[in-house]
Amino acid sequence: xxxxxxxxxxxxxxxxxxxxxxxxxxxxxxxxxxxxxxxxxxxxxxxxxxxxxxxxxxxxxxxxxxxxxxxxxxxxxxxxxxxxxxxxxxxxxxxxxxxxxxxxxxxxxxxxxxxxxxxxxxxxxxxxxxxxxxxxxxxxxxxxxxxxxxxxxxxxxxxxxxxxxxxxxxxxxxxxxxxxxxxxxxxxxxxxxxxxxxxxxxxxxxxxxxxxxxxxxxxxxxxxxxxxxxxxxxxxxxxxxxxxxxxxxxxxxxxxxxxxxxxxxxxxxxxxxxxxxxxxxxxxxxxxxxxxxxxxxxxxxxxxxxxxxxxxxxxx
Amino acid sequence: xxxxxxxxxxxxxxxxxxxxxxxxxxxxxxxxxxxxxxxxxxxxxxxxxxxxxxxxxxxxxxxxxxxxxxxxxxxxxxxxxxxxxxxxxxxxxxxxxxxxxxxxxxxxxxxxxxxxxxxxxxxxxxxxxxxxxxxxxxxxxxxxxxxxxxxxxxxxxxxxxxxxxxxxxxxxxxxxxxxxxxxxxxxxxxxxxxxxxxxxxxxxxxxxxxxxxxxxxxxxxxxxxxxxxxxxxxxxxxxxxxxxxxxxxxxxxxxxxxxxxxxxxxxxxxxxxxxxxxxxxxxxxxxxxxxxxxxxxxxxxxxxxxxxxxxxxxx
Numbered sequence: 058x059x060x061x062x063x064x065x066x067x068x069x070x071x072x073x074x075x076x077x078x079x080x081x082x083x084x085x086x087x088x089x090x091x092x093x094x095x096x097x098x099x100x101x102x103x104x105x106x107x108x109x110x111x112x113x114x115x116x117x118x119x120x121x122x123x124x125x126x127x128x129x130x131x132x133x134x135x136x137x138x139x140x141x142x143x144x145x146x147x148x149x150x151x152x153x154x155x156x157x158x159x160x161x162x163x164x165x166x167x168x169x170x171x172x173x174x175x176x177x178x179x180x181x182x183x184x185x186x187x188x189x190x191x192x193x194x195x196x197x198x199x200x201x202x203x204x205x206x207x208x209x210x211x212x213x214x215x216x217x218x219x220x221x222x223x224x225x226x227x228x229x230x231x232x233x234x235x236x237x238x239x240x241x242x243x244x245x246x247x248x249x250x251x252x253x254x255x256x257x258x259x260x261x262x263x264x265x266x267x268x269x270x271x272x273x274x275x276x277x278x279x280x281x282x283x284x285x286x287x288x289x290x291x292x293x294x295x296x297x298x299x300x301x302x303x304x305x306x307x308x309x310x311x312x313x314x315x316x317x318x319x320x321x322x323x324x325x326x327x328x329x330x331x332x333x334x335x336x337x338x339x340x341x342x343x344x345x346x347x348x349x350x351x352x353x354x355x356x357x358x359x360x361x362x363x364x365x366x367x368x369x370x371x372x373x
Numbered sequence: 374x375x376x377x378x379x380x381x382x383x384x385x386x387x388x389x390x391x392x393x394x395x396x397x398x399x400x401x402x403x404x405x406x407x408x409x410x411x412x413x414x415x416x417x418x419x420x421x422x423x424x425x426x427x428x429x430x431x432x433x434x435x436x437x438x439x440x441x442x443x444x445x446x447x448x449x450x451x452x453x454x455x456x457x458x459x460x461x462x463x464x465x466x467x468x469x470x471x472x473x474x475x476x477x478x479x480x481x482x483x484x485x486x487x488x489x490x491x492x493x494x495x496x497x498x499x500x501x502x503x504x505x506x507x508x509x510x511x512x513x514x515x516x517x518x519x520x521x522x523x524x525x526x527x528x529x530x531x532x533x534x535x536x537x538x539x540x541x542x543x544x545x546x547x548x549x550x551x552x553x554x555x556x557x558x559x560x561x562x563x564x565x566x567x568x569x570x571x572x573x574x575x576x577x578x579x580x581x582x583x584x585x586x587x588x589x590x591x592x593x594x595x596x597x598x599x600x601x602x603x604x605x606x607x608x609x610x611x612x613x614x615x616x617x618x619x620x621x622x623x624x625x626x627x628x629x630x631x632x633x634x635x636x637x638x639x640x641x642x643x644x645x646x647x648x649x650x651x652x653x654x655x656x657x658x659x660x661x662x663x664x665x666x667x668x669x670x671x672x673x674x675x676x677x678x679x680x681x682x683x684x685x686x687x688x
Contacts, residue, residue: 183532187531187535188531191572195568203568208523208527213495215499215505248511248512252505252507252508253508
């Protein structure tokens, strides 16, 4: 797992806080300074800067940034400066509150994060919204999609590597039956995908491919008018099977659309910069023969662009 | 010849919950062969007359005795355990042993523990059994109850006191209607019923309990007699001490099966550090007799002393 973020080993939170304060002073805001500091600090360092800023100026750095910045740049910086678990809680809440719940975000968070990280998000959600994540997901969805999403966000999967081959075979068969009969509200599909450990699921997916000569995701391939549940299941399987490939596609689609999907682009870059964005960049280059930096530079502009490129690892 | 009151005492020593070890030592230990013979002849439920002219221990009863001797040991082991391991093992046992009470035990664990305690139990379950609790529950249970039970054991409820009272009122109405339409669709199959019961915080559900009574005039658990699992869920969340008192009362009956008897150990060991005081009060209110007295009358020996000590802690 290779992160793209370039951050120094040591930094002085006090100096950073002072430099940020200087960037806010006066009539304009020195966005370049903000990008050059915050865009080169990891989560721990950003926390320290927030604390130092609070101590020095009795003000919440986040609130200050919200008032000084605007547009896609502000959204990106806001998400970036939050603690990872808090950030995912915010992203989940935004996704839930949309008129049609953006189930992709919920699936990403619940299927890609480790079981402990998902728990941290659930705790952060309690703290911030005074409700549980599952209660809000349930209240804003219905039917089969609700069943799947609630099951995914409440899972606390076994994190070990042990797998049971016989079980992998029998559950690959169950998944196959469901795909053949197009019975995706099949309780069993949801049970398997939302409760089994990731290792066990990958074993089942491999078994599926061995038996049927085609990957399970290809067999689930959707026409655009296929049901929401099917698309959600498809996303869940892809997230569990190969998160980096999933993110490469998300980012590729975000840039490809007529008009970039800034929400998706920001989400992937901000949430993966400290995890595996470098790997995602490599996959992107392999698939599209152009670097992700180049594509982002072409489709975005201004401070937003500069910030994304910094997170992508551009040297100043 | 053995004295009649000694015969009675010995029969008592072998009956009820646990074994009266002292009686066995002081009476049985000093009996000579003729006295033991008269005991065997006088206890047809312990000994059967074999065709070859001797009184034979009834196998079934010896097995039961084994359980009774172990009752103290099991209570001690369970009491000493870390609460997380305890709940994980109780859940696993419930899943393996099956039978009607098992689902009730899963509901009890999922609904009467705090969010962090339930999470701890899930962690311990990973360590002990190399699977997640929800994975095993989903695998072993089918049908309508699976949805309820998987959701209950997976919940990580908000633990703060903030409640959206309008939402609570609205959801109470939803439940009233779902229960009214029970003959059209069972409440346990109603996805809104499941959503509310398995995701809302406990304070929120207690507000719903109150509003339900205001709307329909009855308590929601009274209206759920036809849906035992939902009834248990509501009781465990909203009126846990009443629930535990009822479980204890059933377990303390004279001739119950061994699964029901186990509830006595389970409830006392798992609640002695939490709400035992309130459970004792509720028990007294419901049944007009103190819990200690009932245990005194029904349990034996070290097991009895151990339970009484546990429930006397903290007043």
